[in-house]
Amino acid sequence: GQQVMQIPQYQHVQEGEDFTTYCNSSTTLSNIQWYKQRPGGHPVFLIQLVKSGEVKKQKRLTFQFGEAKKNSSLHITATQTTDVGTYFCAVSYGGSQGNLIFGKGTKLSVKP
């Protein structure tokens, strides 16, 4: 079946450093969503990207959708301890029958 690759699997950073996670698909995507799951919690929706080349910002978080709509990235500037958690991309390949397919996530730890 269709799969989405998310890298890296783990990322350890010092507080204040930047962080980026990438989501890649071999097939053109309809849209992509990003979620954050805190330790012991459940995934929480962050943002959705639909248009080719789209860039959206939420405070220190920047989300990008590739021009070919096959990849996406989430970049956090100057990480804080509150950024700790696992970041998932979830992709849709289109069609009203399609379900969201989640990447395996990038687990971010931040050392104070």
Added chain:
Amino acid sequence: KAGVTQTPRYLIKTRGQQVTLSCSPISGHRSVSWYQQTPGQGLQFLFEYFSETQRNKGNFPGRFSGRQFSNSRSEMNVSTLELGDSALYLCASSLRTGGANSPLHFGNGTRLTVT
């Protein structure tokens, strides 16, 4: 607005038993999706119900089944439990079906342990 409610939060069952998990979506949401989350496999899609009809199904054996009621509440059933079924089962509701531009709102999950 109340969030997605899943019951129970924790379950311990033995192999061969069956289990039923419940999910109440956000008011007004007609789509309910179920996911299995394990450390090794991540979030895997089980199935989605919309207006009492199963719209999508993931690659899980027939031991995993579900249904949705007229009030959009959903139940998931797993029969003949196996050790590998131990996981966090997450329910998510959304306004529209599938990945059709509609964010998923997850519940806190049911942690199932099979011994």
